[in-house]
Amino acid sequence: MVIYGVAILALCTVVGAALGDLLGLAIGVKANVGGVGIAMLLLVAIRWWMVKAGGLSPGFKFGVEFWSLMYIPIVVAMAAQQNVVAAVKGGPVVLVAGVVAVALSFACVPLLAGRRKPDEAGQ
Amino acid sequence: MIDVLQGTIAAQGLLIAFVVVGAIMFAAYFVSKHLTMGRIHGSAIAIVIGLVLAWVGGTMTGGTKGVVDLPLFAGIGIMGGAMLRDFAIVATAFDVDVAEARKAGMVGAVSIVIGIALPFVVGAAVAWSFGYSDAVSLTTIGAGAVTYIVGPVTGAALGASSDVMALSIGTGVLKAVLVMVATPMIARHIGLDNPRSAMVFGGMMGTTSGVTAGLAATDPKLVPYGALTSTFYTGVGCLVGPSVLYLAVRALMGG
Numbered sequence: 001m002v003i004y005g006v007a008i009l010a011l012c013t014v015v016g017a018a019l020g021d022l023l024g025l026a027i028g029v030k031a032n033v034g035g036v037g038i039a040m041l042l043l044v045a046i047r048w049w050m051v052k053a054g055g056l057s058p059g060f061k062f063g064v065e066f067w068s069l070m071y072i073p074i075v076v077a078m079a080a081q082q083n084v085v086a087a088v089k090g091g092p093v094v095l096v097a098g099v100v101a102v103a104l105s106f107a108c109v110p111l112l113a114g115r116r117k118p119d120e121a122g123q
Numbered sequence: 124m125i126d127v128l129q130g131t132i133a134a135q136g137l138l139i140a141f142v143v144v145g146a147i148m149f150a151a152y153f154v155s156k157h158l159t160m161g162r163i164h165g166s167a168i169a170i171v172i173g174l175v176l177a178w179v180g181g182t183m184t185g186g187t188k189g190v191v192d193l194p195l196f197a198g199i200g201i202m203g204g205a206m207l208r209d210f211a212i213v214a215t216a217f218d219v220d221v222a223e224a225r226k227a228g229m230v231g232a233v234s235i236v237i238g239i240a241l242p243f244v245v246g247a248a249v250a251w252s253f254g255y256s257d258a259v260s261l262t263t264i265g266a267g268a269v270t271y272i273v274g275p276v277t278g279a280a281l282g283a284s285s286d287v288m289a290l291s292i293g294t295g296v297l298k299a300v301l302v303m304v305a306t307p308m309i310a311r312h313i314g315l316d317n318p319r320s321a322m323v324f325g326g327m328m329g330t331t332s333g334v335t336a337g338l339a340a341t342d343p344k345l346v347p348y349g350a351l352t353s354t355f356y357t358g359v360g361c362l363v364g365p366s367v368l369y370l371a372v373r374a375l376m377g378g
Contacts, residue, residue, distance in 0.1 A: 009210065009213060009214055009217075010210065012213055013209055013210050013213045016213065017209065020280075023366070024280075024365075035209070035280075035361075036209050036212055036213060036276055036358070036361040036362075037358045037359065037360075037361040037362030037363075038362070039209070039213040039216075040212075040213050040215075040216035040358040040361075041216075041358070043213055043214075043216050043217055044216050044217075047217055061217075064214050064217045065214070065217060065218075066214075067210055067211045067214035068211065068214035068215045068217055068218065070207075070211050070214075071211040071212060071214065071215050072148075072166040072169065072170075072332070073144045073145070073148055073169075073202075074202060074203055074207055074208055074211045075166075075170060075173075075203070075208070075211075075271070075272070076144050076147055076148065076166075076169045076170055076172070076173040076203070077140060077144050077173070077199045077202040077203030078173075078203035078204075078208055078275065078292075079170045079173030079174045079177060079203070079292060079296070080144075080147075080173040080174070080176045080177045080180070080189055080190045080191070080196070080199050080203060081177060081188050081189040081190060081191040081199055081200055081203050082174065082177050082189050082285065082288055082289040082292055084174050084175075084177040084178035084181055084189060084289050084293075085178055085181035085182055092253065093249055093250055093253045093255075093264065093290055093294070094290055094293040094294045094297055095297070096249045096253075097245060097246040097249040097250065097264065097267075097268050097294045098268065098293075098294045098297030098298050098301060099297075099301065100245050100249065101241070101242035101245040101246060101268040101294075101298060102242075102298050102301040102302060102305070102328075104241055104242070104245060105238060105241055105242060105327045105328055106305070106309055106313060106327075106328075107313075108234075108237060108238075108241065108327055109234075109313045109314070109315065109320060109323055109324050109327050110313045110314045110320075112230060112233065112234050112237070112323045112327065113230065113234075113314060113319055113320035113322075113323035113324075114314070
Protein backbone atom coordinates (compact mmCIF):
# COMPACT_ATOMS: atom_id res chain seq x y z
CA MET A 1 0.00 0.00 0.00
CA VAL A 2 1.26 3.41 -1.01
CA ILE A 3 0.30 4.95 2.31
CA TYR A 4 2.61 2.53 4.16
CA GLY A 5 5.59 3.94 2.30
CA VAL A 6 4.48 7.52 2.91
CA ALA A 7 3.78 6.71 6.57
CA ILE A 8 7.18 5.09 7.19
CA LEU A 9 8.92 7.97 5.41
CA ALA A 10 7.00 10.46 7.55
CA LEU A 11 7.75 8.47 10.70
CA CYS A 12 11.49 8.43 9.90
CA THR A 13 11.45 12.18 9.21
CA VAL A 14 9.54 12.98 12.42
CA VAL A 15 11.64 10.64 14.60
CA GLY A 16 14.81 12.05 13.01
CA ALA A 17 13.65 15.60 13.70
CA ALA A 18 12.84 14.71 17.32
CA LEU A 19 16.20 12.97 17.86
CA GLY A 20 17.95 15.92 16.18
CA ASP A 21 16.22 18.35 18.55
CA LEU A 22 17.13 16.19 21.57
CA LEU A 23 20.73 15.83 20.37
CA GLY A 24 20.91 19.61 20.07
CA LEU A 25 19.59 19.96 23.61
CA ALA A 26 22.10 17.38 24.85
CA ILE A 27 25.15 19.14 23.41
CA GLY A 28 23.87 22.61 24.24
CA VAL A 29 23.27 23.83 20.67
CA LYS A 30 20.02 25.70 20.15
CA ALA A 31 19.45 23.76 16.96
CA ASN A 32 18.29 20.57 15.35
CA VAL A 33 21.48 18.55 15.08
CA GLY A 34 21.49 16.23 12.08
CA GLY A 35 17.78 15.41 12.20
CA VAL A 36 17.60 14.91 8.43
CA GLY A 37 20.75 12.78 8.43
CA ILE A 38 19.43 10.60 11.27
CA ALA A 39 16.11 10.19 9.44
CA MET A 40 18.00 9.11 6.29
CA LEU A 41 19.95 6.48 8.22
CA LEU A 42 16.66 5.25 9.78
CA LEU A 43 15.04 4.93 6.36
CA VAL A 44 18.05 3.07 4.94
CA ALA A 45 17.96 0.69 7.93
CA ILE A 46 14.21 0.09 7.59
CA ARG A 47 14.51 -0.53 3.86
CA TRP A 48 17.37 -2.97 4.44
CA TRP A 49 15.32 -4.80 7.06
CA MET A 50 12.20 -4.91 4.84
CA VAL A 51 14.12 -6.25 1.85
CA LYS A 52 15.58 -8.95 4.09
CA ALA A 53 12.12 -9.83 5.45
CA GLY A 54 10.69 -9.85 1.90
CA GLY A 55 8.14 -7.17 2.74
CA LEU A 56 9.10 -4.39 0.34
CA SER A 57 6.00 -4.11 -1.88
CA PRO A 58 5.84 -2.00 -5.09
CA GLY A 59 3.21 0.19 -3.44
CA PHE A 60 5.47 0.88 -0.47
CA LYS A 61 8.37 1.75 -2.77
CA PHE A 62 6.17 4.07 -4.81
CA GLY A 63 5.03 5.87 -1.67
CA VAL A 64 8.63 6.74 -0.81
CA GLU A 65 10.03 7.21 -4.30
CA PHE A 66 7.34 9.68 -5.29
CA TRP A 67 8.67 12.06 -2.65
CA SER A 68 12.25 11.32 -3.65
CA LEU A 69 11.33 12.40 -7.19
CA MET A 70 9.65 15.55 -5.84
CA TYR A 71 12.93 16.60 -4.24
CA ILE A 72 14.19 18.81 -7.06
CA PRO A 73 10.84 20.65 -7.53
CA ILE A 74 10.66 21.20 -3.77
CA VAL A 75 14.19 22.60 -3.82
CA VAL A 76 13.07 24.91 -6.66
CA ALA A 77 10.17 26.10 -4.47
CA MET A 78 12.65 26.58 -1.63
CA ALA A 79 14.94 28.61 -3.89
CA ALA A 80 12.00 30.81 -4.93
CA GLN A 81 11.41 31.96 -1.35
CA GLN A 82 14.96 32.96 -0.44
CA ASN A 83 16.04 36.51 0.24
CA VAL A 84 17.96 36.76 -3.03
CA VAL A 85 17.80 40.56 -3.09
CA ALA A 86 19.98 40.60 0.01
CA ALA A 87 22.28 37.87 -1.35
CA VAL A 88 22.95 39.71 -4.61
CA LYS A 89 24.72 42.39 -2.61
CA GLY A 90 27.20 39.73 -1.48
CA GLY A 91 27.66 38.34 -5.01
CA PRO A 92 31.46 38.01 -4.96
CA VAL A 93 31.26 35.69 -1.92
CA VAL A 94 29.18 33.22 -3.94
CA LEU A 95 31.44 33.45 -6.98
CA VAL A 96 34.75 33.08 -5.14
CA ALA A 97 33.56 30.40 -2.70
CA GLY A 98 31.91 28.33 -5.45
CA VAL A 99 34.76 28.44 -7.95
CA VAL A 100 37.57 27.80 -5.42
CA ALA A 101 35.68 24.97 -3.71
CA VAL A 102 34.98 23.18 -6.99
CA ALA A 103 38.53 23.64 -8.35
CA LEU A 104 40.16 22.24 -5.20
CA SER A 105 37.68 19.34 -5.02
CA PHE A 106 38.40 18.39 -8.65
CA ALA A 107 42.13 18.44 -7.89
CA CYS A 108 41.67 16.01 -4.99
CA VAL A 109 39.98 13.28 -7.07
CA PRO A 110 43.20 11.90 -8.66
CA LEU A 111 45.05 12.33 -5.35
CA LEU A 112 42.54 10.04 -3.61
CA ALA A 113 41.65 7.62 -6.41
CA GLY A 114 45.09 7.51 -8.00
CA ARG A 115 45.67 6.65 -11.61
CA ARG A 116 44.30 3.23 -12.45
CA LYS A 117 46.98 0.73 -11.48
CA PRO A 118 47.51 -2.47 -13.52
CA ASP A 119 46.30 -4.73 -10.66
CA GLU A 120 43.01 -2.82 -10.47
CA ALA A 121 42.37 -2.65 -14.18
CA GLY A 122 40.22 -5.77 -14.12
CA GLN A 123 37.80 -4.46 -11.49
CA MET B 124 -15.39 38.93 -8.96
CA ILE B 125 -11.84 39.86 -8.00
CA ASP B 126 -12.69 39.16 -4.36
CA VAL B 127 -14.02 35.70 -5.25
CA LEU B 128 -10.88 34.85 -7.25
CA GLN B 129 -8.66 36.10 -4.44
CA GLY B 130 -10.53 33.69 -2.17
CA THR B 131 -9.86 30.87 -4.62
CA ILE B 132 -6.17 31.73 -4.74
CA ALA B 133 -5.95 31.81 -0.95
CA ALA B 134 -7.71 28.44 -0.63
CA GLN B 135 -5.69 26.66 -3.34
CA GLY B 136 -2.19 27.86 -2.41
CA LEU B 137 -0.30 24.57 -2.45
CA LEU B 138 -1.94 23.44 -5.71
CA ILE B 139 -1.03 26.74 -7.38
CA ALA B 140 2.53 26.14 -6.21
CA PHE B 141 2.54 22.71 -7.92
CA VAL B 142 1.38 24.34 -11.17
CA VAL B 143 3.94 27.16 -10.94
CA VAL B 144 6.87 24.85 -10.10
CA GLY B 145 5.72 22.42 -12.80
CA ALA B 146 5.84 25.28 -15.32
CA ILE B 147 9.32 26.29 -14.08
CA MET B 148 10.56 22.70 -14.47
CA PHE B 149 9.08 22.49 -17.98
CA ALA B 150 10.74 25.73 -19.02
CA ALA B 151 14.03 24.67 -17.43
CA TYR B 152 14.15 21.28 -19.14
CA PHE B 153 13.19 22.91 -22.44
CA VAL B 154 16.08 25.38 -22.11
CA SER B 155 18.43 22.59 -20.99
CA LYS B 156 17.60 20.40 -24.01
CA HIS B 157 17.37 22.99 -26.75
CA LEU B 158 19.59 25.90 -25.70
CA THR B 159 22.42 24.16 -23.81
CA MET B 160 22.18 20.85 -25.72
CA GLY B 161 21.76 19.03 -22.40
CA ARG B 162 25.09 20.24 -21.08
CA ILE B 163 23.54 22.08 -18.12
CA HIS B 164 21.06 19.84 -16.33
CA GLY B 165 17.41 21.01 -16.24
CA SER B 166 17.29 20.84 -12.45
CA ALA B 167 20.12 23.36 -12.15
CA ILE B 168 18.39 25.76 -14.55
CA ALA B 169 15.11 25.34 -12.62
CA ILE B 170 16.83 26.27 -9.36
CA VAL B 171 18.38 29.33 -11.00
CA ILE B 172 14.92 30.33 -12.30
CA GLY B 173 13.62 29.91 -8.74
CA LEU B 174 16.35 32.18 -7.38
CA VAL B 175 15.65 34.77 -10.12
CA LEU B 176 11.92 34.72 -9.28
CA ALA B 177 12.80 35.15 -5.60
CA TRP B 178 14.83 38.21 -6.59
CA VAL B 179 11.91 39.58 -8.64
CA GLY B 180 9.47 38.92 -5.78
CA GLY B 181 11.77 40.52 -3.24
CA THR B 182 12.29 43.57 -5.45
CA MET B 183 8.55 43.98 -6.08
CA THR B 184 7.39 43.64 -2.47
CA GLY B 185 10.45 44.68 -0.46
CA GLY B 186 9.87 41.55 1.62
CA THR B 187 12.35 38.90 2.70
CA LYS B 188 10.60 35.73 1.50
CA GLY B 189 11.10 36.11 -2.24
CA VAL B 190 8.14 35.13 -4.38
CA VAL B 191 6.12 34.00 -1.34
CA ASP B 192 5.40 37.62 -0.39
CA LEU B 193 3.16 37.82 -3.47
CA PRO B 194 -0.30 36.42 -2.49
CA LEU B 195 -0.59 34.38 -5.70
CA PHE B 196 2.56 32.43 -4.84
CA ALA B 197 2.01 32.01 -1.10
CA GLY B 198 1.68 28.24 -1.58
CA ILE B 199 5.34 28.08 -2.66
CA GLY B 200 6.05 28.73 1.01
CA ILE B 201 4.35 25.46 1.96
CA MET B 202 5.86 23.43 -0.90
CA GLY B 203 9.41 24.66 -0.29
CA GLY B 204 9.02 25.02 3.47
CA ALA B 205 11.03 23.08 6.02
CA MET B 206 8.56 20.23 6.50
CA LEU B 207 8.16 19.05 2.90
CA ARG B 208 11.80 19.88 2.12
CA ASP B 209 13.13 17.57 4.86
CA PHE B 210 10.50 14.94 3.93
CA ALA B 211 11.69 14.83 0.30
CA ILE B 212 15.39 14.86 1.18
CA VAL B 213 14.95 11.90 3.54
CA ALA B 214 13.13 10.05 0.73
CA THR B 215 16.19 10.28 -1.55
CA ALA B 216 18.10 8.06 0.90
CA PHE B 217 15.76 5.21 -0.07
CA ASP B 218 17.75 4.44 -3.20
CA VAL B 219 20.98 3.77 -1.31
CA ASP B 220 21.80 0.06 -1.51
CA VAL B 221 23.59 -1.13 1.64
CA ALA B 222 25.43 -4.01 -0.10
CA GLU B 223 26.65 -1.72 -2.87
CA ALA B 224 27.60 0.90 -0.32
CA ARG B 225 29.89 -1.54 1.45
CA LYS B 226 31.75 -2.15 -1.81
CA ALA B 227 32.50 1.56 -2.07
CA GLY B 228 34.91 0.83 0.76
CA MET B 229 37.27 3.05 2.63
CA VAL B 230 38.30 5.34 -0.20
CA GLY B 231 34.67 6.28 -0.81
CA ALA B 232 34.17 7.11 2.86
CA VAL B 233 37.43 9.06 3.03
CA SER B 234 36.46 11.02 -0.08
CA ILE B 235 33.13 11.98 1.55
CA VAL B 236 34.90 13.26 4.68
CA ILE B 237 37.48 15.27 2.71
CA GLY B 238 34.86 16.24 0.13
CA ILE B 239 32.76 17.86 2.87
CA ALA B 240 35.60 19.38 4.90
CA LEU B 241 37.44 20.99 1.98
CA PRO B 242 34.62 23.09 0.43
CA PHE B 243 33.34 23.89 3.92
CA VAL B 244 36.68 25.39 4.90
CA VAL B 245 36.92 27.24 1.56
CA GLY B 246 33.37 28.61 1.87
CA ALA B 247 33.80 29.68 5.48
CA ALA B 248 37.23 31.22 4.76
CA VAL B 249 35.89 33.20 1.79
CA ALA B 250 32.90 34.38 3.85
CA TRP B 251 35.30 35.42 6.62
CA SER B 252 37.51 37.31 4.16
CA PHE B 253 34.39 39.16 2.96
CA GLY B 254 33.67 40.39 6.47
CA TYR B 255 31.36 37.79 8.00
CA SER B 256 32.55 36.98 11.50
CA ASP B 257 29.71 35.26 13.36
CA ALA B 258 29.90 31.46 13.65
CA VAL B 259 26.33 30.90 12.36
CA SER B 260 26.89 32.83 9.10
CA LEU B 261 30.34 31.32 8.49
CA THR B 262 29.02 27.79 9.08
CA THR B 263 25.97 28.38 6.86
CA ILE B 264 27.97 29.76 3.93
CA GLY B 265 30.64 27.06 4.37
CA ALA B 266 27.88 24.43 4.37
CA GLY B 267 26.48 25.99 1.18
CA ALA B 268 29.82 25.28 -0.50
CA VAL B 269 29.19 21.63 0.49
CA THR B 270 25.81 21.43 -1.30
CA TYR B 271 22.76 23.64 -1.78
CA ILE B 272 20.89 21.23 0.51
CA VAL B 273 23.44 21.07 3.33
CA GLY B 274 23.65 24.89 3.33
CA PRO B 275 19.99 25.71 4.01
CA VAL B 276 19.48 22.66 6.27
CA THR B 277 22.43 23.83 8.36
CA GLY B 278 21.36 27.47 8.23
CA ALA B 279 17.76 26.62 9.21
CA ALA B 280 18.99 24.51 12.12
CA LEU B 281 21.28 27.29 13.34
CA GLY B 282 18.81 30.11 12.73
CA ALA B 283 20.86 31.93 10.08
CA SER B 284 19.43 35.09 8.53
CA SER B 285 17.67 34.77 5.18
CA ASP B 286 20.28 36.73 3.21
CA VAL B 287 23.01 34.40 4.51
CA MET B 288 20.77 31.46 3.58
CA ALA B 289 20.47 32.86 0.06
CA LEU B 290 24.27 33.25 -0.20
CA SER B 291 24.62 29.70 1.05
CA ILE B 292 22.16 28.31 -1.51
CA GLY B 293 23.70 30.46 -4.24
CA THR B 294 27.15 29.03 -3.53
CA GLY B 295 25.77 25.48 -3.58
CA VAL B 296 23.90 26.08 -6.83
CA LEU B 297 26.98 27.57 -8.48
CA LYS B 298 28.96 24.52 -7.34
CA ALA B 299 26.35 22.15 -8.84
CA VAL B 300 26.32 24.08 -12.13
CA LEU B 301 30.13 24.16 -12.30
CA VAL B 302 30.34 20.41 -11.63
CA MET B 303 27.79 19.70 -14.37
CA VAL B 304 29.54 21.85 -16.95
CA ALA B 305 33.19 21.21 -16.08
CA THR B 306 33.14 17.44 -15.42
CA PRO B 307 33.05 16.28 -19.06
CA MET B 308 35.86 18.72 -19.91
CA ILE B 309 38.10 17.82 -16.98
CA ALA B 310 37.36 14.08 -16.62
CA ARG B 311 40.38 12.92 -18.65
CA HIS B 312 42.78 15.06 -16.63
CA ILE B 313 41.70 13.67 -13.24
CA GLY B 314 41.57 10.01 -14.28
CA LEU B 315 37.78 9.86 -14.15
CA ASP B 316 37.34 6.78 -16.32
CA ASN B 317 36.66 3.87 -13.93
CA PRO B 318 34.22 2.94 -11.13
CA ARG B 319 36.75 3.55 -8.37
CA SER B 320 37.55 7.12 -9.41
CA ALA B 321 33.82 7.71 -10.08
CA MET B 322 33.07 6.76 -6.47
CA VAL B 323 35.80 9.08 -5.22
CA PHE B 324 34.47 11.78 -7.53
CA GLY B 325 30.93 11.33 -6.13
CA GLY B 326 32.23 11.61 -2.58
CA MET B 327 34.48 14.57 -3.37
CA MET B 328 31.96 16.72 -5.26
CA GLY B 329 28.88 15.44 -3.43
CA THR B 330 26.23 17.50 -5.19
CA THR B 331 24.06 14.66 -6.53
CA SER B 332 22.55 16.65 -9.40
CA GLY B 333 25.99 17.94 -10.39
CA VAL B 334 27.67 14.54 -10.07
CA THR B 335 25.01 12.55 -11.91
CA ALA B 336 24.60 15.12 -14.70
CA GLY B 337 28.38 15.58 -15.01
CA LEU B 338 29.04 11.83 -15.14
CA ALA B 339 26.16 11.26 -17.57
CA ALA B 340 27.82 13.71 -19.96
CA THR B 341 31.20 11.99 -19.42
CA ASP B 342 30.34 8.28 -19.42
CA PRO B 343 26.82 7.06 -18.46
CA LYS B 344 28.29 3.79 -17.10
CA LEU B 345 29.95 5.74 -14.27
CA VAL B 346 26.72 7.41 -13.05
CA PRO B 347 25.60 4.84 -10.43
CA TYR B 348 29.07 4.75 -8.85
CA GLY B 349 29.20 8.51 -8.44
CA ALA B 350 25.58 8.64 -7.29
CA LEU B 351 26.24 6.00 -4.65
CA THR B 352 28.78 8.05 -2.71
CA SER B 353 27.14 11.38 -3.45
CA THR B 354 23.82 10.23 -1.95
CA PHE B 355 25.66 9.69 1.35
CA TYR B 356 27.39 13.04 1.04
CA THR B 357 24.35 15.24 1.62
CA GLY B 358 23.17 13.07 4.52
CA VAL B 359 26.56 13.18 6.21
CA GLY B 360 26.78 16.91 5.46
CA CYS B 361 23.37 17.53 7.07
CA LEU B 362 24.54 15.51 10.07
CA VAL B 363 27.88 17.27 10.63
CA GLY B 364 26.99 20.78 9.38
CA PRO B 365 24.91 22.06 12.31
CA SER B 366 26.84 19.92 14.81
CA VAL B 367 30.58 19.13 14.48
CA LEU B 368 31.39 21.81 11.90
CA TYR B 369 29.38 24.50 13.68
CA LEU B 370 31.02 23.70 17.01
CA ALA B 371 34.46 23.80 15.36
CA VAL B 372 33.76 27.22 13.82
CA ARG B 373 32.31 28.52 17.08
CA ALA B 374 35.40 27.32 18.96
CA LEU B 375 37.65 29.05 16.39
CA MET B 376 35.68 32.31 16.39
CA GLY B 377 35.28 32.35 20.14
CA GLY B 378 31.54 32.62 20.28
